[in-house]
Amino acid sequence: MRLVTYRYPSKLGTHLGALREDGAVLDLAAADPALAGGNMPAFIAGGAAALQHARSAVESAPVAEGAVLCAPIPRPPKNVFCVGKNYREHAQEFAGSGFDASAKEVVPEAPVVFTKPATAIIPTGETIPVHLDPTNSTDYEGELAVVIGHGGRGIRAADAMKHVFGYTIVNDVTARTLQHRHRQWVLGKGIDGFCPMGPAILTADEVPDPSVLRVITHVNGETRQDAPVAELIFDIPALIAAISAGITLEPGDVIATGTPVGVGIGFNPPKFLKAGDVVRVEVPGIGVLENPVG
Known part of the structure; x- marks a missing residue:
C-alpha cells in the first residue's frame, strides 16, 4: 500500500x-x-x-x-535525519570533487549524520528554489528514505527492521559552496525547499528486503544516478541503531539513507542545477519524485 x-x-x-x-x-x-x-x-x-x-x-x-x-510527512516529529557518504563510489566522487571539507577519510568509519529542517520539505511537483542559493552551486542527491513506525531509543540492529513503517523518496538538494564554506552540512542542505519528499510511503510489508530497491535519478531526461540500495555502506539496521543510540526515534521520523554516485559535482565541470531544469528521482515500487527547478 x-x-x-x-x-x-x-x-x-x-x-x-x-x-x-x-x-x-x-x-x-x-x-x-x-x-x-x-x-x-x-x-x-x-x-x-x-x-x-x-x-x-x-x-x-x-x-x-x-x-x-503534499509531502507524505510535511512536518516530521524532528528534522529529517540524513546520512552522508553512504555509497562507496559517491564517497569517492565527493572526496575528489574538492567540496568535502568535513573529514580526511574518503570512506567514513561510522555513519555521517546531519539533519534538514522541516521548512526544507516540499512535495513532488513543487519548484526547488535554486534562487535561494547565492552561490549558484545547487546539486541533487536522490535517496531512499526510511519512515519510522514503532519508536524507541537504543534499538539494536537485529531488531531495527521491526521499527520501520515504510519507505519514501528524498532529494537531498545541496548548495555545494555553502556546504564546503561552513565545514558542516546543515546550512548548505537545509535551505527552504531543499528537501523534496514523496510521492508516497510504501508500507514495509510490501518490501520484505529493501536492499533490492534501486535509486534512479534523471535531470532533464538524462540518467545521472542508478544504483541498488544493496550498495549502502551502512545499511538500514545500522543507521537506525546508530541514530537511536542516544536519540529517541518517534513514529513518523524520516531517515534519508544516502545518495549513490552520479551527483552534479562528480562531473568535470560540475553539472549544477539551474532554473528550468527538472529533477526526477524514482524508486520503483514507491513511485516518482519530480520537481522543476526555479
Missing part, C-alpha cells in the same frame, strides 16, 4: 489517502471516518490497528477528485 498526504486547492487542511497504480488518490476517510484528520505521524503511531483500517478502507474508498499531493 502506498500512503499519501493530500490537500484540496480551495480548502484548508490535509487528508490521508492511498495512491493507486494509475496515479489516482483515494480518500480513505470517506470510507472510514476513523482515518480523518490528515496527520500522518499520528496515523503511523496508531500501529497495526491503524494500518488495518487503511487496508480495509482502500477497498471502497472513492477517488479524491482534484487532490494535490
